Amino acid sequence: MERLDGVRVLLGVSGGIAAYKAGIVARLLVGAGASVDTVLTRGAERFVGTATFEGLTGRPVRTEVWEDIATQTHVGLGRSADVALIYPATAHVMAKLAGGLADDLLTTTLLAATCPLVLAPAMHTEMWQHAATRHNAEVLRQRGAHLVGPDDGVLMGGDSGPGRVVDPQVAVDAVVAALEDRAATPDGQVSGSFAGRTAGVDRDLEGTRVLVTAGGTREPIDPVRFLGNRSSGKMGFALAEVAASRGADVVLVAAPSTLPTPAGVQRVDVTTALEMYHAVFAHIDAMDVVVKAAAVADFRPSSTATSKLKKDAGAPSIELVPNPDILAELGARRDGGADRPILVGFAAETDDVEAAGLAKLKRKGADLLVVNDVSANDAGFEVDTNRAILLDRDGGRVEVPLSSKAEVAGVVLDAVVARLRA
Numbered sequence: 001m002e003r004l005d006g007v008r009v010l011l012g013v014s015g016g017i018a019a020y021k022a023g024i025v026a027r028l029l030v031g032a033g034a035s036v037d038t039v040l041t042r043g044a045e046r047f048v049g050t051a052t053f054e055g056l057t058g059r060p061v062r063t064e065v066w067e068d069i070a071t072q073t074h075v076g077l078g079r080s081a082d083v084a085l086i087y088p089a090t091a092h093v094m095a096k097l098a099g100g101l102a103d104d105l106l107t108t109t110l111l112a113a114t115c116p117l118v119l120a121p122a123m124h125t126e127m128w129q130h131a132a133t134r135h136n137a138e139v140l141r142q143r144g145a146h147l148v149g150p151d152d153g154v155l156m157g158g159d160s161g162p163g164r165v166v167d168p169q170v171a172v173d174a175v176v177a178a179l180e181d182r183a184a185t186p187d188g189q190v191s192g193s194f195a196g197r198t199a200g201v202d203r204d205l206e207g208t209r210v211l212v213t214a215g216g217t218r219e220p221i222d223p224v225r226f227l228g229n230r231s232s233g234k235m236g237f238a239l240a241e242v243a244a245s246r247g248a249d250v251v252l253v254a255a256p257s258t259l260p261t262p263a264g265v266q267r268v269d270v271t272t273a274l275e276m277y278h279a280v281f282a283h284i285d286a287m288d289v290v291v292k293a294a295a296v297a298d299f300r301p302s303s304t305a306t307s308k309l310k311k312d313a314g315a316p317s318i319e320l321v322p323n324p325d326i327l328a329e330l331g332a333r334r335d336g337g338a339d340r341p342i343l344v345g346f347a348a349e350t351d352d353v354e355a356a357g358l359a360k361l362k363r364k365g366a367d368l369l370v371v372n373d374v375s376a377n378d379a380g381f382e383v384d385t386n387r388a389i390l391l392d393r394d395g396g397r398v399e400v401p402l403s404s405k406a407e408v409a410g411v412v413l414d415a416v417v418a419r420l421r422a
């Protein structure tokens with residue numbers, strides 16, 4: 001049985017250059033067993049043709065509200081969809097959806113739809129970072145929409161930055177995750193609060209001060225080289241964004257990242273593990289919660305060359321010295337029995353993931369530990385989705401299926417809220 005057997009997907013394609021990839025999305029959806037109704041906006045029609053989608057889906061493709069009035073196309077399409085995916089979602093279509101406008105077939109259909117909505121934004125970096133788009137994204141998220149991406153990468157015209165549409169497979173995985181999110185029951189593997197949650201609706205972190213660390217630290221070898229790791233910062237940025245949308249005062253201590261600062265978040269940029277250590281301890285006394293999503297280098301070169309090392313001088317031998325373990329130090333500081341700040345750690349593991357996570361939870365003195373299997377290629381480093389096991393120091397365990405990083409953040413913050421209230 002395929003992952004989307006019998007599922008009716010409404011595929012909305014809006015007018016960005018990334019519309020050309022929507023054909024691959026349609027093919028993947030059909031390949032996964034879905035029945036796909038495609039709606040193209042007028043802008044999309046200038047980039048791609050209806051024939052492509054009719055050929056790929058084997059179903060008529062609609063573009064106009066004024067067709068088929070007698071059978072109420074938009075209401076019918078909206079009502080019959082099990083899930084809607086807008087790929088790509090332009091800044092304009094997001095603005096229209098946030099404002100509830102209905103001036104074409106896609107927006108009219110979506111107003112009539114009650115199914116989960118997945119949006120794959122695609123636009124230039126400036127448009128994505130514009131306060132209006134940030135606001136619209138937040139409004140849509142608060143209303144329960146699942147935003148997947150955008151990625152950081154090459155954009156139209158050779159520019160590069162956040163705004164690139166996610167890969168077709170990632171969008172299809174987000175559709176599956178959105179359906180699982182809705183289908184999950186409290187007695188299933190997924191926690192009750194995760195099932196059917198609409199990320200960001202609650203303001204349950206109002207007045208809570210949350211420090212999040214994100215990204216991978218860089219330990220300089222010389223002025224141009226460093227020891228680093230594959231962390232993109234996406235998980236930590238998602239945590240900061242979701243915490244802020246739930247009312248928290250958030251300080252985001254970010255290792256180098258091109259990701260945009262989430263709305264309402266105070267960002268402190270750092271490069272090395274030592275800088276992160278000092279930034280965390282400068283803020284710690286004011287914090288109720290610390291979430292350590294950063295991948296911190298365990299070791300750094302004992303010295304940094306002041307000039308670029310020359311190849312002619314032969315292979316350098318680099319002596320490494322340990323960095324402080326920030327999370328373990330935070331855990332040790334509470335040894336006297338203090339229950340604040342609540343400490344959340346992350347563990348990226350490749351073998352015997354859960355056992356390694358349990359050992360780490362104890363060793364670091366954390367309250368919660370999010371364990372990722374980073375050997376999977378749809379979870380962990382660099383991608384927009386994650387799958388995790390959330391372990392609690394009191395023996396609690398929540399398995400989070402493949403979900404967007406914002407949804408994983410929602411589950412982690414639910415567990416934090418539960419501890420704050422306990």
Ligand code: C5P
Nearest residue numbers: 292293294296324325326327345346347
């Ligand atoms: O030991 P490991 O690096 O796997 O532990 C991961 C957790 O510990 C993460 O939450 C990470 O942010 C934190 N950590 C830290 N300082 C270090 C190394 C890891 O705070 N030097």
